[in-house]
Structures are given as structure tokens and as C-alpha cells.
Amino acid sequence: MTPEATTVALELDCRGMACPRPVIELAKAIGGVPVGSLLAVLADDVAARTDIPAWCRMRGQEYAGEEAAADGTPRHLVRRLS
Amino acid sequence: MSERATPDGYLDAASSEALHPAARRMLLSAMDQGYADPRRLHGAGRSSRLLLDNAREATADALGVRPDEVTFTGSGTEAVHRGLLGLHRGRARQGRTLLVSAVEHSAVFHASRWTGDPVETVPVDELGRVEVAALADLAASADPPPSVIAVQAANHEVGTVQPLAEVAAALDGRSDAPLFVDACAAAGRAPLPHGWAAAAASAHKWGGPAGVGVLLVRKGSRWRQPFPDDDRLDPRATGFANVPGVLASAAALQAVVAERDEVDARQRALIDRVRATVAATVPDVEVVGDPVDRLPHLVTFSCLYVDGEALVTELDRRGFGIASGSACTASTLAPSHVLEAMGVLTHGNVRLSLSRDTSEDEIDRFLAALPEVVAELRSRVGL
Known part of the structure; x- marks a missing residue:
């Protein structure tokens, strides 16, 4: 595995943002990370759990899973494919 | 159909249909x-x-x-x-x-x-x-x-x-x-x-x-x-x-x-048109639900980056009454559990549903207005 396959190139702090803001921030930021690398979205909005994977499917990117940040906030990982 | 019960632009019969x-x-x-x-x-x-x-x-x-x-x-x-x-x-x-x-x-x-x-x-x-x-x-x-x-x-x-x-x-x-x-x-x-x-x-x-x-x-x-x-x-x-x-x-x-066969055929054709036209004219949209094995009169789709409440309000301003299952339009502030269970986009959601007397002209006007409304709302958030 190349280093960028597992390290997060950019983390977006979307805590406190209501839907669809986290997805908007993700769409604006994805072009700024290299193809193949990971972008993380910290979001406490409950809709993000459904909408970030849906965004990945619609935009041809890869949803790489959810983990918990240090404070317990869901952290969604997205890999830029194109 | 000489008697028109439903006001023009009311596209929310699935919430409640006007009195027959x-x-x-x-x-x-x-x-x-x-x-x-x-x-x-x-x-x-x-x-x-x-x-x-x-x-x-x-x-x-x-x-x-x-x-x-x-x-x-x-x-x-x-x-x-x-x-x-x-x-x-x-x-x-x-x-x-x-x-x-x-x-x-x-x-x-x-x-x-x-x-x-x-x-x-x-x-x-x-x-x-x-x-x-x-x-x-x-x-x-x-x-x-x-x-x-x-x-x-x-x-x-x-x-x-x-x-x-x-x-x-x-x-x-x-x-x-x-x-x-x-x-x-x-x-x-x-x-x-x-x-x-x-x-x-x-x-x-x-x-x-x-x-x-x-x-x-x-x-x-x-x-x-x-x-x-x-x-x-x-x-x-x-x-x-x-x-x-x-x-x-x-x-x-x-x-x-008694009028089911006639209304069903008309509504199915109109909803087919909505499904195809929305998918073709609105970028980044997800039309959900079974396209064939479905109720005759309703369709749901979701538009990326759009706030559901703003969409309902903008369409209402243009004379169209639609429902939305997006979190910001729900009393619970939680997204629709139906869309969530399907794993489809929950924000920017529109449910459009036809009454027995909804006309082709109303649907055409809705379809003409929608891409502009969505584009305008996206431009407000810089997308």
C-alpha cells in the first residue's frame, strides 16, 4: 500500500453543521486532495451517515467507512477516485 | 371530469387528497x-x-x-x-x-x-x-x-x-x-x-x-x-x-x-415523465423507489447540496405544493427513516404526488421550473 492509501490528506470539521452543509463542504474540498488519497469529514449531523455514502455513489468516489473521532463524533472517510 | 376539486399546483395528494x-x-x-x-x-x-x-x-x-x-x-x-x-x-x-x-x-x-x-x-x-x-x-x-x-x-x-x-x-x-x-x-x-x-x-x-x-x-x-x-x-x-x-x-x-383504471394509466404516464425528465434535466439528482412496481401517483427524488426546506419554500413561491422527507423539513429534525433504510440521499428531497385531476400542464410547468430552482439554490451555497 502506498502511504496515501491509509493517511488522511485533509480533515473537514463539520461539527455543528446541519444537513446538507457537511456534504457541501465535502464537495468543495474533494478537488483539493490528490486522487487516491483520503479525506475525512467530522460530522454530528445524523443525515451525514446516509448522505456521505450516497454522495460518494452519485459522484463516483469511494466511501471508505466511518470511525469515531477522539470526542466520539462520527468521522466519515472518503477516498478520491477521480 | 367537469368538477375540479384540487387547486392548481397542489402536488401533495399522498399527504392528503382534496375531497372527491x-x-x-x-x-x-x-x-x-x-x-x-x-x-x-x-x-x-x-x-x-x-x-x-x-x-x-x-x-x-x-x-x-x-x-x-x-x-x-x-x-x-x-x-x-x-x-x-x-x-x-x-x-x-x-x-x-x-x-x-x-x-x-x-x-x-x-x-x-x-x-x-x-x-x-x-x-x-x-x-x-x-x-x-x-x-x-x-x-x-x-x-x-x-x-x-x-x-x-x-x-x-x-x-x-x-x-x-x-x-x-x-x-x-x-x-x-x-x-x-x-x-x-x-x-x-x-x-x-x-x-x-x-x-x-x-x-x-x-x-x-x-x-x-x-x-x-x-x-x-x-x-x-x-x-x-x-x-x-x-x-x-x-x-x-x-x-x-x-x-x-x-x-x-x-x-x-370505478375510475381507477383510467386514472391509474394517466398518473403512471405522468410519473414516468417526471422520473425521466428530472433525471435528465437536473444534475446530481437521485430518483428513488421502484420505477415500475409502484403506486401510480407518486415519485420521490433528492437533489445534492440542496436544503429541503428551501426547496419546499421556493417551489411554493412558484405555486407548487410538494412534500419533503429531508431532516430540516421534519418536526423530528431527523431525516426520513424510509430514505435512510434504503441508503439513498436524504437531503434536498421532494415527494411529488398526483391528485385524480392533476393536469399534464401542471406537471409540465413544474418540470420547467424545477431545474432553475435547484440551480438557484445551489448557487446560493457556491455550487
């Missing part, structure tokens, strides 16, 4: 006659009783059931509560777990949780169709065993028709728990499915008045009153009979069933 002209005529005439207590033996009471019996027979006939299987309730929600909970109570010795599809109406979930007994959720696929194999496995393995299995006739948000014949076949030999079918979204628009022990419907969804629900309990099913008795003519009913309301509801149902 047949219901309106019946309601006005029945108001003056159906006031007396149908249990009384005097002339006015006998007259009320006759009207109530007529409404029951007409409703049974339109739904293809027996008159003694029909109970009128005060709402579709009440019919859901009584149907589901009456079956649950009737099976108290054999089972306790309520097995509920993930896309049921919230009334089914609230009633299930209210029992305090275990509730198991059955997953659906990305079209919103219940996973039949998973349902049968859960029915066979649930501990305690299932008391009742709830699967709707068709989904109220995305229109997908549930495979109830497959459900019955898959349960055969694996579970004898009774099936509760919430038919509120489908009744009147499609024939009732088979296999239910109890079912529920709601008159204002087919152009009857609000305040009338229909509970169906199949002859021979084990159903026990889940709430206090009320000594009515119909032992499953409580409260003073709404005779004018049930007559108007029956009149609307008869009319809707």
Missing part, C-alpha cells in the same frame, strides 16, 4: 340525516343505522372484503394502532416480538414500541422493497417468537409496492404469526393484497374526508381489543359513529375504484 366531488355531495346530504345514535331503536336511530350499514357494505364491496370485516375508526393512524395491537394481543400466548419492515409508517413504529415488547426491524433493498429472505429468517429465529409481522402494501414516501405474495410464500411453514398490512398509501389506488390478518386504510388519502379510517380484520383471525371496550354495534369500534363521514368516505372510495 362524490364525497362532497354525500357529506352534505348525510349531515342532515346521520346525526342520531345508530344503536337506538327509534326512527332517527334506525335511519342512522341503515346509513352506517350502507357505508360498511359499500366500503367492503369496493375493497373486496366482507362487511363484517370492516370497522370504521377515527383515522388511519387509529386503524393502524388497532389492527397491529389487536393482532399482537391476540397472539400473547404464542409470541411477543413485533417484526416490522424498516420502511413502515411511523405510526407502526410508535405503536410497536408502545407495547414495551421487543421490536425487530426487517431491512429493505435500495428500492425500498422488503428483503423477503431476511424477513422469513427473522420470523423463524426471533426470540421470543413473533406475535405479528407488519409489512405495508406500498410505501407512502417512495411508492414501492411490497412483495406481499412472496412474503406469504416465504413465511409458509416457517412462522404462523399473523400479517398486519398498512394499506393507507395504497387503498383505493390499487386492489388490496392478499394474506393479511388485519389491514388499515385512511379515507383522506383517497379523497374521502379526514377523520375516517378503516380497520379490516379478516374473518377467523385472532384479534383482541387492545384498548377499552365501548359497547358499540361493532365491538372493534370505539366512540360515537361518524355516520356522515363514513358515508362520504365510502362514496369517494366507490368513485375512485
